Amino acid sequence: MTKRVFITGASEGIGRAFSHKLAAKGYSTTLVARNESRLQELISEFAIKYPNSTHDYLVADLAREEGITNCEERLGNEHYDLLINNAGFSTFGLYEQADIRNEINILTVNCQAVMRLCHAYLQSAKAGDGIINLSSLTYYLPTPIQPTYVASKNFIASFSESLWFQQREKGIYVQALCPGVTKTEFISRSSTLDGGKKKFLDSISQSADQVVDISLNALEKRKGPIVIPGISNILLAALINLAPRKVWVYLMGKVGQFAL
Numbered sequence: 001m002t003k004r005v006f007i008t009g010a011s012e013g014i015g016r017a018f019s020h021k022l023a024a025k026g027y028s029t030t031l032v033a034r035n036e037s038r039l040q041e042l043i044s045e046f047a048i049k050y051p052n053s054t055h056d057y058l059v060a061d062l063a064r065e066e067g068i069t070n071c072e073e074r075l076g077n078e079h080y081d082l083l084i085n086n087a088g089f090s091t092f093g094l095y096e097q098a099d100i101r102n103e104i105n106i107l108t109v110n111c112q113a114v115m116r117l118c119h120a121y122l123q124s125a126k127a128g129d130g131i132i133n134l135s136s137l138t139y140y141l142p143t144p145i146q147p148t149y150v151a152s153k154n155f156i157a158s159f160s161e162s163l164w165f166q167q168r169e170k171g172i173y174v175q176a177l178c179p180g181v182t183k184t185e186f187i188s189r190s191s192t193l194d195g196g197k198k199k200f201l202d203s204i205s206q207s208a209d210q211v212v213d214i215s216l217n218a219l220e221k222r223k224g225p226i227v228i229p230g231i232s233n234i235l236l237a238a239l240i241n242l243a244p245r246k247v248w249v250y251l252m253g254k255v256g257q258f259a260l
Contacts, residue, residue, distance in 0.1 A: 002026060002027070002028050002053050002054075003026065003027045003028070003081040003082070004027060004028045004029075004030070004078075004079070004080045004081055004082075005018075005022050005027045005028070005029050005030070005080060005081065005082040005083075005084060006030045006032070006071075006074070006075060006080045006082070006083050006084070006121075007019055007022075007029060007030070007031055007032060007084040007086060008032040008033070008060075008062060008071070008084065008085055008086050008087035008113070008117070009032070009033060009086040009087030009088065009134075010029075010031035010032055010033050010039070010042070010057075010086070011031070011033035011034075011035050011038035011039055011042065012033075012038065013086075013182070013208050014086055014134065014179070014182060014208045014211055014212060015033070015084070015086035015087070016042070016208070017207075017208035017209050017211070017212040018084055018086060018132075018212050018215075018216075019031055019042060019046075021209070021212050021213070021216060022082070022216075023046050023049070023050045023053065023055065024049075024050065026050075026052065026053055027053060027081075027082070028053040028054045028055060029046065029053075029055045029056075030055075030056055030057065030058060030074065030080070031043070031055070031056070031057040031058070032057070032058045032059075032060050032062075032071060032087070033057075033059070033060075033087070034059065034060070034061045034067075036057075036059045039057035039059065040057070042055075042057070043055050043056065043057055058070060058071065058074060062087050062108070062109045062113040063105040063108050063109050067113075068108075068112070068113050068116055068117070071113070071116075071117055071120070072116055072117065072120040075117060075120040075121045076120050076123065076124070079124055079126075080121065080129075081128070081129050081130070082129065082130050082131070082132070082219075083117060083118070083121045083130075083131045083132070084131075084132045084134075085113070085114045085117055085118070085131070085132070085133045085134060085156075086132075086134045087109055087113065088106075088109055088110045088134060088149075088152070088153075089105075089106060089109060089110070089149075090106060090146050090148075090149035091103070091106065091146070091148070091149070092145050092146055092256075093145065095147050095148070098148075103148045106148045106149055106152055107148065107152055110149070110152035110153070110155075110156065111152050111155050111156070114133055114156055114159070115159070118131055118133070118159075118163060122163075122167070122172070125167075125170075125172050126170075126171075126172070127170060127171030127172065128171055128172075129171075129172050129173075130172065130173040130174070130175070130219055131160075131163065131172070131173070131174045131175065132175045132177055132215060132219065133156050133159070133160045133174070133175070133176050133177070134156070134177050134179075135153045135154075135156040135157040135160065135176040135177060135178045135226075136149075136150075136153035136156075136157075136178055136179065136180075137178050137179060137180040137228065137233050137236070137237065138150045138153050138154070139153055139154050139157040139176075139178050139226075140178070140236070140237040140240050141236065141237070141240055141248065141252060142245065142248050142249040142252045142253075143252055143256065144249060144252060144253040144256050145252075145253075145256030145257075146256075153178075156176060157176040157178060157226065159176075160174050160175065160176035160225055160226075161176065161225045161226065163225075164176075164224050164225030165225075173219065173222050173224060174224065174225055175215065175218060175219060175223075175224045175225060175226075175227050176224075176225055176226050176227070177211070177215045177227050177229070178226055178227065178228045178229075178233075178237075179206065179211045179228075179229050179230075179233070180205075180206065180228075180229070180230065180232075180233040180236070181205045181206070182205055182206055182207070182208055182211055206229060206230055206233075210229060210230070211229045214227065214229040214230070215227055215229065
């Protein structure tokens with residue numbers, strides 16, 4: 001029987017890489033994003049490249065109640081072998097200067113939607129099924145330039161660890177994927193970095209394909225609950241424990257000023 005996957009934030013970046021990799025493995029995909037034209041483009045591409053499986057899409061803005069509800073309904077009415085909560089966004093800058101409505105939307109997309117989609121999915125999940133929730137290396141590394149985003153990604157990692165423990169005896173796998181800087185549209189959309197700063201971040205980035213390959217390998221081997229892509233990121237996460245957290249908060253706060 002063909003396996004099925006439900007992917008949020010599927011139209012670009014890590015979500016798009018997940019979509020391609022899993023479609024190539026024979027999964028039937030349900031792709032979720034706000035941008036319908038990008039979703040249609042992906043579905044048309046998959047129909048040609050992967051004709052032995054079926055693919056559809058759901059237009060949903062997970063910052064809105066209607067978007068989350070539509071996803072919950074789909075997950076409640078149909079069985080999927082894998083749920084990937086990839087959708088998320090951030091802002092960079094001083095918190096007091098931020099649009100508070102936008103900060104609330106970050107929590108809605110990054111936290112509330114993840115909670116609700118996991119809950120809907122687990123109502124009918126069975127042994128062998130899985131969930132991948134996109135967290136971040138900021139679970140380990142303080143990043144004061146993104147206060148709401150970092151808090152949301154810490155929530156996702158801790159939440160996923162708890163679900164991993166609760167679900168493992170049922171044979172349901174839960175993974176918190178914690179990538180470092182990744183070559184996607186995320187940074188350009190979240191900040192006003194100039195060309196030099198973007199070039200620097202690009203030089204220390206992994207590709208979305210690299211991140212996804214490591215995640216899917218961990219899925220296959222049922223590793224978890226925390227998956228950190230890349231040796232350098234693993235070493236950095238270990239290194240952080242060697243100094244008091246307040247030291248890293250200070251250092252990363254100073255580094256963050258470089259981006260403002």
